[in-house]
Amino acid sequence: MIQNIIDLLYPRRCPFCDEIVDWGRMVCPACEERLVFISEPVCKRCGKPLEEETAERCFDCMRKEHAYKAGTALFVHQGAVRDSVYRFKYKNKREYAYFYARQTAKRRGEWIRRRGIEAIVPIPLHKNRQKERGYNQAELYARFLGRLMGIPVVNHCLVRSVDTRPQKELDDVQRKNNLKKAFKCKKNIVQFRYILLVDDIYTTGSTVDAAAMVLKQAGVQEVFFACISIGMGF
Numbered sequence: 390m391i392q393n394i395i396d397l398l399y400p401r402r403c404p405f406c407d408e409i410v411d412w413g414r415m416v417c418p419a420c421e422e423r424l425v426f427i428s429e430p431v432c433k434r435c436g437k438p439l440e441e442e443t444a445e446r447c448f449d450c451m452r453k454e455h456a457y458k459a460g461t462a463l464f465v466h467q468g469a470v471r472d473s474v475y476r477f478k479y480k481n482k483r484e485y486a487y488f489y490a491r492q493t494a495k496r497r498g499e500w501i502r503r504r505g506i507e508a509i510v511p512i513p514l515h516k517n518r519q520k521e522r523g524y525n526q527a528e529l530y531a532r533f534l535g536r537l538m539g540i541p542v543v544n545h546c547l548v549r550s551v552d553t554r555p556q557k558e559l560d561d562v563q564r565k566n567n568l569k570k571a572f573k574c575k576k577n578i579v580q581f582r583y584i585l586l587v588d589d590i591y592t593t594g595s596t597v598d599a600a601a602m603v604l605k606q607a608g609v610q611e612v613f614f615a616c617i618s619i620g621m622g623f
Contacts, residue, residue: 404485405469406474415488420469426496427462427619435594436461437622445623455594457586458611459504460617461497461610463489466590470618474589477617478526484600486526489617490533497615498538504613508581509535509542511599512588513572515549530617531587540585546576547600572603579608586614 399407405420418423430449434455439447464470471543476482477489489563511531519525528544535542551571586600591614601612 403484404477404482404488407482415491421476422467423465425491425607426492427464432622434459435591435622436593437619438465439622442611444622446551449593449622451612456598456605456612457594457621458613460591460597460614460616460619461500462591462616463492463496464571464618466592466618474618478601479522480501481523483526483529486529487533489530490537491613493530493534493617494537499507501538501540501615504585504611505520505583506540506585506613507583508565508578509538509540509549509585510578510589510604512544512545512586512596513547513549515551527588530589534587534615542597543581546574546578547603548573548575574603574607577607578604581623582610583611584612586612588614588616589618591619593614 401415402408403417403420404415406417409419410417426438427438429443430444431437432439432450433445434450435447436459437447440555449459466474470486473485477485498603507599509531513519513527514522514525530542531542534540549571550573579605584604586597586604588596591597597614601614604612
Protein backbone atom coordinates (compact mmCIF):
# COMPACT_ATOMS: atom_id res chain seq x y z
CA MET A 390 0.00 0.00 0.00
CA ILE A 391 2.75 2.44 1.02
CA GLN A 392 4.75 1.47 -2.07
CA ASN A 393 1.70 2.21 -4.29
CA ILE A 394 1.37 5.70 -2.80
CA ILE A 395 5.07 6.33 -3.35
CA ASP A 396 4.72 5.20 -6.97
CA LEU A 397 1.91 7.72 -7.53
CA LEU A 398 3.83 10.60 -5.97
CA TYR A 399 7.18 9.68 -7.49
CA PRO A 400 6.66 7.68 -10.71
CA ARG A 401 9.06 4.81 -11.25
CA ARG A 402 11.72 5.03 -13.91
CA CYS A 403 12.90 2.09 -15.96
CA PRO A 404 16.22 0.90 -14.51
CA PHE A 405 17.62 0.44 -18.02
CA CYS A 406 16.59 3.51 -20.03
CA ASP A 407 15.61 5.71 -17.05
CA GLU A 408 12.32 6.76 -18.69
CA ILE A 409 9.12 6.96 -16.60
CA VAL A 410 7.17 3.71 -16.76
CA ASP A 411 3.40 3.19 -16.59
CA TRP A 412 1.89 2.74 -13.15
CA GLY A 413 2.26 -0.82 -11.92
CA ARG A 414 5.27 -1.54 -14.13
CA MET A 415 8.92 -1.66 -13.10
CA VAL A 416 10.53 -1.84 -16.55
CA CYS A 417 9.38 -0.26 -19.81
CA PRO A 418 8.09 -2.76 -22.43
CA ALA A 419 10.96 -2.12 -24.86
CA CYS A 420 13.65 -2.81 -22.26
CA GLU A 421 11.76 -5.77 -20.83
CA GLU A 422 11.81 -7.45 -24.24
CA ARG A 423 15.57 -7.14 -24.41
CA LEU A 424 16.18 -8.22 -20.80
CA VAL A 425 18.32 -11.35 -20.48
CA PHE A 426 18.85 -12.95 -17.09
CA ILE A 427 21.75 -15.29 -16.44
CA SER A 428 20.83 -18.95 -16.89
CA GLU A 429 22.65 -22.28 -16.96
CA PRO A 430 25.36 -23.20 -17.61
CA VAL A 431 27.04 -21.15 -14.88
CA CYS A 432 30.17 -21.55 -12.78
CA LYS A 433 29.30 -23.66 -9.76
CA ARG A 434 31.42 -21.41 -7.56
CA CYS A 435 30.85 -17.79 -8.55
CA GLY A 436 27.81 -18.04 -10.82
CA LYS A 437 29.40 -16.51 -13.93
CA PRO A 438 27.76 -17.70 -17.17
CA LEU A 439 29.77 -20.29 -19.12
CA GLU A 440 29.85 -21.09 -22.82
CA GLU A 441 30.62 -24.80 -22.36
CA GLU A 442 27.76 -26.81 -20.86
CA THR A 443 30.15 -29.45 -19.56
CA ALA A 444 32.33 -26.93 -17.68
CA GLU A 445 31.85 -26.66 -13.92
CA ARG A 446 34.01 -23.65 -13.11
CA CYS A 447 35.01 -20.45 -14.87
CA PHE A 448 38.61 -19.58 -15.68
CA ASP A 449 39.03 -17.41 -12.56
CA CYS A 450 37.65 -20.03 -10.18
CA MET A 451 39.80 -22.78 -11.70
CA ARG A 452 43.00 -20.89 -10.98
CA LYS A 453 42.30 -19.66 -7.46
CA GLU A 454 40.44 -20.62 -4.31
CA HIS A 455 37.81 -18.38 -2.76
CA ALA A 456 36.94 -17.66 0.85
CA TYR A 457 33.23 -17.76 0.02
CA LYS A 458 31.32 -20.98 -0.70
CA ALA A 459 29.28 -19.98 -3.78
CA GLY A 460 27.59 -17.02 -5.43
CA THR A 461 24.80 -16.00 -7.79
CA ALA A 462 23.96 -13.00 -9.99
CA LEU A 463 21.11 -11.65 -12.10
CA PHE A 464 22.83 -10.19 -15.17
CA VAL A 465 26.05 -10.10 -17.13
CA HIS A 466 27.75 -6.75 -16.52
CA GLN A 467 27.53 -5.26 -20.00
CA GLY A 468 25.46 -2.87 -22.13
CA ALA A 469 22.29 -1.48 -20.57
CA VAL A 470 22.89 -3.43 -17.35
CA ARG A 471 26.32 -1.85 -16.90
CA ASP A 472 24.80 1.61 -17.46
CA SER A 473 21.96 0.85 -15.06
CA VAL A 474 24.27 -0.23 -12.25
CA TYR A 475 26.45 2.82 -12.85
CA ARG A 476 23.47 5.16 -12.38
CA PHE A 477 22.37 3.21 -9.31
CA LYS A 478 25.83 3.47 -7.82
CA TYR A 479 26.96 6.97 -8.76
CA LYS A 480 23.93 8.97 -9.98
CA ASN A 481 21.62 8.66 -6.98
CA LYS A 482 19.18 6.29 -8.69
CA ARG A 483 18.32 4.66 -5.38
CA GLU A 484 14.87 3.59 -6.60
CA TYR A 485 16.49 0.93 -8.78
CA ALA A 486 17.28 -1.07 -5.62
CA TYR A 487 13.73 -2.39 -5.32
CA PHE A 488 13.71 -3.75 -8.86
CA TYR A 489 17.05 -5.48 -8.40
CA ALA A 490 15.97 -6.97 -5.08
CA ARG A 491 12.58 -8.09 -6.37
CA GLN A 492 14.15 -9.87 -9.33
CA THR A 493 16.76 -11.48 -7.06
CA ALA A 494 14.05 -12.77 -4.73
CA LYS A 495 12.00 -14.04 -7.68
CA ARG A 496 14.79 -15.63 -9.71
CA ARG A 497 17.41 -16.50 -7.09
CA GLY A 498 15.23 -16.86 -4.01
CA GLU A 499 15.19 -20.66 -4.11
CA TRP A 500 18.98 -20.70 -4.53
CA ILE A 501 19.28 -18.52 -1.42
CA ARG A 502 16.82 -20.59 0.63
CA ARG A 503 18.56 -23.87 -0.21
CA ARG A 504 21.71 -22.53 1.40
CA GLY A 505 20.00 -21.89 4.71
CA ILE A 506 20.90 -18.20 4.81
CA GLU A 507 20.33 -16.77 8.27
CA ALA A 508 21.39 -13.16 7.68
CA ILE A 509 22.20 -10.79 4.83
CA VAL A 510 25.26 -8.54 5.10
CA PRO A 511 25.87 -5.76 2.55
CA ILE A 512 29.44 -5.01 1.47
CA PRO A 513 30.20 -1.76 3.29
CA LEU A 514 31.63 1.47 1.94
CA HIS A 515 34.30 3.36 3.82
CA LYS A 516 32.73 6.17 5.84
CA ASN A 517 34.47 8.82 3.69
CA ARG A 518 33.09 7.40 0.46
CA GLN A 519 29.61 6.91 1.89
CA LYS A 520 29.57 10.48 3.14
CA GLU A 521 30.58 11.71 -0.31
CA ARG A 522 28.04 9.53 -2.15
CA GLY A 523 25.26 9.87 0.43
CA TYR A 524 24.33 6.17 0.50
CA ASN A 525 25.65 2.64 0.12
CA GLN A 526 24.05 1.02 -2.92
CA ALA A 527 24.73 -2.50 -1.59
CA GLU A 528 22.93 -1.66 1.64
CA LEU A 529 19.84 -0.42 -0.25
CA TYR A 530 19.79 -3.59 -2.35
CA ALA A 531 20.25 -5.77 0.76
CA ARG A 532 17.51 -3.98 2.68
CA PHE A 533 14.85 -4.67 0.04
CA LEU A 534 16.07 -8.22 -0.54
CA GLY A 535 15.90 -9.01 3.17
CA ARG A 536 12.39 -7.60 3.40
CA LEU A 537 11.18 -9.61 0.38
CA MET A 538 12.81 -12.84 1.56
CA GLY A 539 12.06 -12.48 5.27
CA ILE A 540 15.76 -12.65 6.16
CA PRO A 541 17.32 -10.20 8.65
CA VAL A 542 19.79 -7.68 7.27
CA VAL A 543 22.73 -7.07 9.58
CA ASN A 544 24.22 -3.63 8.92
CA HIS A 545 27.40 -2.31 10.47
CA CYS A 546 28.68 -5.69 11.69
CA LEU A 547 31.17 -5.52 8.85
CA VAL A 548 32.99 -2.22 8.40
CA ARG A 549 35.44 -0.95 5.82
CA SER A 550 38.33 0.24 7.94
CA VAL A 551 40.57 1.27 5.04
CA ASP A 552 39.56 3.73 2.32
CA THR A 553 40.82 1.61 -0.57
CA ARG A 554 41.29 2.67 -4.19
CA PRO A 555 38.36 1.85 -6.52
CA GLN A 556 38.74 -1.77 -7.66
CA LYS A 557 37.88 -0.91 -11.27
CA GLU A 558 41.19 0.98 -11.52
CA LEU A 559 43.31 -2.07 -10.61
CA ASP A 560 44.41 -5.39 -12.07
CA ASP A 561 43.79 -8.75 -10.36
CA VAL A 562 46.92 -8.73 -8.17
CA GLN A 563 46.46 -5.09 -7.22
CA ARG A 564 42.81 -5.75 -6.33
CA LYS A 565 43.82 -8.45 -3.86
CA ASN A 566 46.57 -6.34 -2.25
CA ASN A 567 44.29 -3.31 -2.19
CA LEU A 568 41.82 -5.13 0.07
CA LYS A 569 44.24 -6.57 2.61
CA LYS A 570 42.95 -5.63 6.06
CA ALA A 571 40.25 -3.48 4.43
CA PHE A 572 37.39 -5.05 6.42
CA LYS A 573 36.79 -5.62 10.12
CA CYS A 574 33.97 -7.22 12.11
CA LYS A 575 32.58 -4.60 14.47
CA LYS A 576 29.90 -6.75 16.11
CA ASN A 577 29.69 -10.34 17.26
CA ILE A 578 27.98 -12.34 14.51
CA VAL A 579 28.88 -15.86 15.67
CA GLN A 580 25.14 -16.58 16.12
CA PHE A 581 24.84 -16.71 12.33
CA ARG A 582 26.23 -19.82 10.64
CA TYR A 583 25.29 -19.01 7.04
CA ILE A 584 25.57 -15.47 5.71
CA LEU A 585 24.75 -13.95 2.33
CA LEU A 586 27.02 -11.10 1.31
CA VAL A 587 25.36 -8.64 -1.06
CA ASP A 588 27.08 -6.29 -3.51
CA ASP A 589 26.28 -4.60 -6.82
CA ILE A 590 29.04 -5.97 -9.10
CA TYR A 591 31.29 -9.05 -9.02
CA THR A 592 34.39 -9.07 -11.20
CA THR A 593 37.32 -11.13 -9.88
CA GLY A 594 35.85 -11.77 -6.44
CA SER A 595 38.56 -9.92 -4.49
CA THR A 596 36.10 -7.78 -2.53
CA VAL A 597 33.79 -10.68 -1.66
CA ASP A 598 36.78 -12.86 -0.72
CA ALA A 599 38.22 -10.23 1.61
CA ALA A 600 34.87 -9.71 3.35
CA ALA A 601 34.14 -13.45 3.53
CA MET A 602 37.54 -14.14 5.10
CA VAL A 603 36.87 -11.66 7.90
CA LEU A 604 33.40 -13.10 8.54
CA LYS A 605 34.75 -16.64 8.71
CA GLN A 606 37.53 -15.57 11.06
CA ALA A 607 34.77 -14.12 13.27
CA GLY A 608 33.09 -17.53 13.46
CA VAL A 609 30.67 -17.67 10.52
CA GLN A 610 30.56 -21.20 9.10
CA GLU A 611 29.85 -20.49 5.42
CA VAL A 612 29.59 -17.30 3.36
CA PHE A 613 27.67 -17.01 0.08
CA PHE A 614 27.08 -13.95 -2.08
CA ALA A 615 24.47 -12.42 -4.39
CA CYS A 616 25.01 -9.51 -6.75
CA ILE A 617 23.21 -7.61 -9.47
CA SER A 618 25.73 -8.12 -12.28
CA ILE A 619 28.80 -10.21 -12.95
CA GLY A 620 31.42 -10.70 -15.64
CA MET A 621 31.47 -13.54 -18.16
CA GLY A 622 33.10 -16.80 -17.11
CA PHE A 623 34.28 -18.05 -20.53
